[in-house]
Amino acid sequence: MIANLKFDAAVALPAILKEQLENLGVQYRLKDFGEFELYSDNPEIIEKVEQQLKIFGITLIDSPRAQLIQKIKNVIAAMIDMEEMPISKISCYIAEQLGMNYSYISTIFSEQTHTSIENYIILQKVEKAKRLLLQDLSLTEISHMLNYSSVAHLSGQFKKTTGLTPTTFKKIIAQRKEAV
Numbered sequence: 001m002i003a004n005l006k007f008d009a010a011v012a013l014p015a016i017l018k019e020q021l022e023n024l025g026v027q028y029r030l031k032d033f034g035e036f037e038l039y040s041d042n043p044e045i046i047e048k049v050e051q052q053l054k055i056f057g058i059t060l061i062d063s064p065r066a067q068l069i070q071k072i073k074n075v076i077a078a079m080i081d082m083e084e085m086p087i088s089k090i091s092c093y094i095a096e097q098l099g100m101n102y103s104y105i106s107t108i109f110s111e112q113t114h115t116s117i118e119n120y121i122i123l124q125k126v127e128k129a130k131r132l133l134l135q136d137l138s139l140t141e142i143s144h145m146l147n148y149s150s151v152a153h154l155s156g157q158f159k160k161t162t163g164l165t166p167t168t169f170k171k172i173i174a175q176r177k178e179a180v
Contacts, residue, residue, distance in 0.1 A: 126157060
């Protein structure tokens, strides 16, 4: 039997950052998820921090556009991980969270990622739906949690994205577990 273990990335990442930055003796301040400030602009210190964090698969993002893209992705991830997603228009929610014009955010995101924010959200919602299906939640519960207008809408996007219906996906995963 395989143990399906989970961890909280929102807790793990800051703990790793704290440990590594303190080991390097660097003064810092953790900010929003995925952001921290170093109280030094010494290139050697920044290089040491970068090398130490790479060991954990953490890459520093230095381009302002790449940083904005990551902030957008973080807002979307946090939104999708809410117990119930916001009822307001998603574009308004993202713009409000970032304090920026949605049209500008959308343009930069599309230019840099070659997909729209809307498509990215669909992909992330389908990924969350997969995780929830594995927790034995019903499609009705999942469609409600992810703010779908209906189970049919969720199922349609799921199939369009994965090539499988949610039921088929769940059956395949169950068969793989039995085979192990």
